[in-house]
Amino acid sequence: MGQFSVTILAVAGSVLSDNQQPAPSNTKVPPPRNLTPPLCEKLRRDMTQACLKVAETHGLTVEGGELSDVDLSHGFDISFRIGIPMEDGAIYLPDKALFEVLAPHFGLEPSDYGRTFKLRGDLHRIVAINPNRPKYPISTERVSDGRGYKMPAETIIMYLRNSYD
Secondary structure: OOOOOOOOEEEOOEEEOOOOOOOOOOOOOOOOOOOOHHHHHHHHHHHHHHHHHHHHOOOOEEEEEEEEEEEOOOEEEEEEEEEOEOOOOOEOOHHHHHHHHHHHHHOOOHHHOOOEEEEOOEEEEEEEEOOOOOOOOEEEEEOOOOOEEEEOHHHHHHHHHHOOO
């Protein structure tokens, strides 16, 4: 069925078990030729855990960790929001608060923030309202790569009616 392994490293005459770390060395891991989706996902998980560990030592919490601008030949962007947790454990998001206030003025519900819908086969997420853009006030991002889009409220309303999330 499953395998269990124990790694034992011998470093300068001492033996280290799995839960101990060897002293840092100057040996660098060679970079991969290209990134792969599984490697990007593993990096995202590892970086999220590391960021959360550091934030928790200061009484803070972390949200995010979404990848964007993914280019498997060169790199990607990753973003985290670190903040003081509210009563429910979530972080205060100014864009969400603004969306909840403005949504009814654009024919949307406050709960539409973060909802997803399909547009030309791609999944998009609603991320903001910008009232200074009367023609395209709704900001969305394509879930697959985080690319941002500006859209008319009427278009968003139509796609949300047809979505099943």
